[in-house]
Amino acid sequence: MIRFVNPEVLLALLVIPLLVYGYVKRQRMRGGSIRFSDLSAARRIVPSLMLRLRHALLVLRCLAIFCLVVGLARPQSGREGREVLSQGIDIIMAIDCSTSMEIEDLGDASRLEVSKLVVADFADGRVNDRLGLVVFAGEAYTQCPLTLDYGVFLSFLKDVRPAEEDWDGTAIGTAIATAVNRLRDSSAQSKVVILLTDGLNNRGEIDPLTAAKAAEAVGIRIYTIGAGSDGEALRRVDGGLFGPRQVRVKVEIDEETLVAVAESTGGLYFRATSAEKLEAIYAEIGEMEKTEIKTREYVNYRELFSMFVWSGVFLLGLETVLANTRFRRIP
Numbered sequence: 231m232i233r234f235v236n237p238e239v240l241l242a243l244l245v246i247p248l249l250v251y252g253y254v255k256r257q258r259m260r261g262g263s264i265r266f267s268d269l270s271a272a273r274r275i276v277p278s279l280m281l282r283l284r285h286a287l288l289v290l291r292c293l294a295i296f297c298l299v300v301g302l303a304r305p306q307s308g309r310e311g312r313e314v315l316s317q318g319i320d321i322i323m324a325i326d327c328s329t330s331m332e333i334e335d336l337g338d339a340s341r342l343e344v345s346k347l348v349v350a351d352f353a354d355g356r357v358n359d360r361l362g363l364v365v366f367a368g369e370a371y372t373q374c375p376l377t378l379d380y381g382v383f384l385s386f387l388k389d390v391r392p393a394e395e396d397w398d399g400t401a402i403g404t405a406i407a408t409a410v411n412r413l414r415d416s417s418a419q420s421k422v423v424i425l426l427t428d429g430l431n432n433r434g435e436i437d438p439l440t441a442a443k444a445a446e447a448v449g450i451r452i453y454t455i456g457a458g459s460d461g462e463a464l465r466r467v468d469g470g471l472f473g474p475r476q477v478r479v480k481v482e483i484d485e486e487t488l489v490a491v492a493e494s495t496g497g498l499y500f501r502a503t504s505a506e507k508l509e510a511i512y513a514e515i516g517e518m519e520k521t522e523i524k525t526r527e528y529v530n531y532r533e534l535f536s537m538f539v540w541s542g543v544f545l546l547g548l549e550t551v552l553a554n555t556r557f558r559r560i561p
Contacts, residue, residue, distance in 0.1 A: 401434030
């Protein structure tokens with residue numbers, strides 16, 4: 231972005247076409263002082279390099295005037311910027327990755343894969359909010375710390391896989407405690423945990439309600455989501471005489487505990503029985519947890535006049551030196 235502080239000075243550039251016009255007119259008015267009857271021999275003379283460059287003085291003078299005039303107009307180079315004045319929300323996404331999340335009853339993919347897609351869409355819609363990721367099964371750990379780099383967050387989310395058999399289970403209390411530990415020292419005005427699970431709390435040493443009280447104590451709001459169809463669902467079971475098979479299992483979600491956890495922290499409990507409902511739930515949470523983004527736009531300007539002025543002085547000096555040396559005219 232370029233602007234001129236004194237644009238009216240640019241009118242002086244009209245001197246350049248007048249200077250060129252006067253030079254051309256003088257060249258045409260100059261006539262020979264000696265007449266010859268035959269000029270065929272003179273036409274065969276190849277002009278020297280200096281003769282071809284005889285108009286260089288005019289070019290140098292025009293460039294010098296151009297640079298000096300532009301410099302006196304005070305050109306400035308501007309760079310636009312934007313400063314964010316408001317602070318976003320800190321959100322921890324806690325996702326159940328126990329083996330039961332491999333059941334395909336929310337759509338065409340497993341519960342875990344559907345959840346990952348919905349969470350990725352949720353992340354794409356955030357602006358200026360820090361996102362973190364906690365995954366849990368029989369244990370819980372931080373997959374991604376709080377970050378404003380959504381590309382990094384999505385990369386970690388993509389790497390989430392179902393739990394191995396040695397740490398399978400559902401430790402909801404431990405997951406909440408891990409998320410609370412990540413948000414405990416946050417200075418954000420709003421701190422949120424969105425916990426998604428498809429089962430009962432059957433692992434871990436921390437009770438979900440105890441962890442919820444700790445969250446309430448430090449001002450963290452928890453939204454809980456129970457994922458899975460109603461009644462029964464088909465689950466793949468490996469092994470056996472005839473190899474892998476599908477068996478019906480009862481969908482057991484401890485909704486009473488999830489409701490209590492959410493209500494004790496000022497959040498809400500949601501039930502997702504399909505991919506569409508899960509998308510709607512995250513969209514609703516996203517609407518509830520929004521911050522007004524205030525920004526201040528500005529432009530930083532850098533003075534460029536010295537570059538043009540010194541260039542003009544150099545060109546004018548070069549024209550003067552050449553006019554009195556190499557291109558000097560002898561009357």
